[in-house]
Amino acid sequence: MTSTTATTRTDSDGFVETLRAYSRRYHDQHPFHVRMNEGGLSPRQVRGWVANRFYYQENIPRKDAAILANCPDLEVRRRWIRRITDHDGTVAGEGGIEAWLRLGEAAGLTREEIRDHRHLVPGVRFAVDAYVNFSRTRPWVEAVASSLTELFAPDLMAQRLTAFERWYSWIDPAGLAYFRARLEQAPRDCEHALDVVIEHCLSAESQARAADALSFKCDVLWGLLDAIDQAYPE
Numbered sequence: 001m002t003s004t005t006a007t008t009r010t011d012s013d014g015f016v017e018t019l020r021a022y023s024r025r026y027h028d029q030h031p032f033h034v035r036m037n038e039g040g041l042s043p044r045q046v047r048g049w050v051a052n053r054f055y056y057q058e059n060i061p062r063k064d065a066a067i068l069a070n071c072p073d074l075e076v077r078r079r080w081i082r083r084i085t086d087h088d089g090t091v092a093g094e095g096g097i098e099a100w101l102r103l104g105e106a107a108g109l110t111r112e113e114i115r116d117h118r119h120l121v122p123g124v125r126f127a128v129d130a131y132v133n134f135s136r137t138r139p140w141v142e143a144v145a146s147s148l149t150e151l152f153a154p155d156l157m158a159q160r161l162t163a164f165e166r167w168y169s170w171i172d173p174a175g176l177a178y179f180r181a182r183l184e185q186a187p188r189d190c191e192h193a194l195d196v197v198i199e200h201c202l203s204a205e206s207q208a209r210a211a212d213a214l215s216f217k218c219d220v221l222w223g224l225l226d227a228i229d230q231a232y233p234e
C-alpha cells in the first residue's frame with residue numbers, strides 16, 4: 001500500500017515537472033515581450049498588440065464553453081464555468097473583455113476599432129482560431145491541459161504591470177486593471193486545471209498527450225506574437 005502510493009506520487013511529480021518544464025517555451029521569452037518589458041515598444045506597437053490580443057481575449061470564453069460542452073464531469077464543469085463569467089462578466093460593463101477594451105481606450109484606441117477587428121492580422125486570427133478549434137475537437141482533458149500555460153502567466157503579468165507603469169506612463173494606470181485581476185485569477189484557474197490533468201492522466205500515454213497539448217498551446221502563443229511582431233516593425 002505504502003509503496004503503491006509512493007510510486008503513484010513519484011509518477012505524478014515527474015509528470016508535473018514535465019509540464020512545468022514547458023515554461024522554457026512560454027511566450028514571456030518571445031522577443032516582442034522582451035522588448036515590451038524593457039520599454040522598447042513604440043505607442044503604435046503597444047496599440048497593435050492590444051488590438052490584436054483582443055481577439056484572444058474575446059475567444060477565450062468560447063474555447064472554455066467548448067470544454068464545458070465536452071466535459072461529462074459535473075464537478076469540473078461547476079468550477080470551470082467561472083472562467084466564462086470572469087471574461088464575459090455577468091452584467092454589461094463588467095468582466096475581462098470589458099477590462100481589455102478599457103485597456104485599449106487607455107492606450108488611445110477606440111472600442112469600435114478594437115471590436116471590428118480592423119487591426120487584426122491573419123496570423124493572430126489563425127493562431128487563436130486554432131486554439132478554439134483544438135478545444136472543440138480534442139478530448140476535453142487535453143483541452144484542459146492546453147490551458148496550463150497559465151502556470152507561467154503570473155510572473156509575466158507582474159513584470160508587465162511594472163513595465164507598463166514605468167515605460168508606458170502615457171497609458172492611464174487605471175487601464176491596467178485587467179492584468180491586476182489576472183494576477184489572482186490565473187493561479188486559481190491553473191491550480192484547478194493541474195488537479196484535473198493529474199487526476200485524469202494516469203497512463204504514460206495520456207500524460208504524453210497532455211504534454212503535447214501544452215506544447216501546442218506554447219506554439220499558439222508564440223505564433224500569435226510572431227504575427228504581431230511582423231505586422232508592427234520597429
Ligand SMILES: O=C(O)c1cc(C(=O)O)c2c(n1)C(=O)C(=O)c1cc(C(=O)O)[nH]c1-2
Pocket residue numbers: 060146147148149150151152153156182221
Ligand atoms: O497575457 C498573457 O501573457 C496571457 C497568457 C495566457 C496564457 O498563458 O495562456 C492567458 C492570458 N494572458 C489571459 O489573460 C487569459 O485570460 C488566459 C486564459 C487562458 C487559457 O488558456 O485558458 N490563457 C490565458
